[in-house]
Amino acid sequence: MARLPKLAVFDLDYTLWPFWVDTHVDPPFHRSSDGAVRDRRGRAVRLYPEVPDVLQRLRDLDVPMAAASRTGEIEGANQLLELFDLDRYFAHREIYPGSKVTHFERLQRKTGVVFSQMIFFDDEKRNIVDVSKLGVTCIHVQNGMSLQTLTEGLETFAKAQAGP
DSSP states (O other): OOOOOSEEEEOOBTTTBSSOTTTTSOSOOEEOTTSOEEOTTSOBOOOOTTHHHHHHHHHHTTOOEEEEEOOSOHHHHHHHHHHTTOTTTEEEEEESSSOHHHHHHHHHHHHOOOGGGEEEEESOHHHHHHHHTTTOEEEEOSSSOOHHHHHHHHHHHHHHHHOO
């Protein structure tokens, strides 16, 4: 088996769900009688379809996970993680405005995992650029998190571990 990361970190907006929680939807969120997660106006909000499978696959591989988001809508983001039942996957959450570098420095302190043993999935190139400078394997998510993106990311991580 290829080497696996000791920590997989996920951005939230446009990585796990197709919107910005601080501008495109209206917190607070709730689960309606039909089972859908809805915002304050009653509009349904959804994850990218393969996100639960992606997180379960990593759990099955015993890879710990964390969420890292720069959103200002901290309460709404956490509420969505709970309503979508994703909070059970994330051992750590760094959800607050500011640099993703700060999120990763805190994750390293909390977990003891060195940057080179982390993988990070994010849709924003600037975050990929900043975090990759730490030595984290960064994967640019183009159309939401999918099993294919996960597989390609884990292959990229394994190749980085193998060295030149």
